[in-house]
Amino acid sequence: MVLIVILLVLNFAAILCIVEVPKLLRSGLLKELLTFSLLLALGVSLSILKSLKVEIGNPSDLFAWIYSPLKGVMESLLKKG
DSSP: OHHHHHHHHHHHHHHHHHHHHHHHHHHTOHHHHHHHHHHHHHHHHHHHHHHTTOOOOOHHHHHHHHHGGGHHHHHHHHSOO
16 A cells, blocks of 8 residues: 555656756746655655655744744743733
8 A cells, every 4th residue: 555655646646747847947947846746755755655654744833943042032022911
């Protein structure tokens, strides 16, 4: 079953490339093509990892970790007098 899911994800990505890449190349949108390629590769990679039942972290945990030192400062600023 996992192999079928991986093949479906790769087929979908290939179809997206076949449809979108020529349009981007004809229009000369190289930055958009790079962005498309990076995001598609990230999505395919995450989808394959998810189908293999690899634990993937939640992006909001990263933001919570980054902004946690500011929590006390923000609470003191927002606290009513």
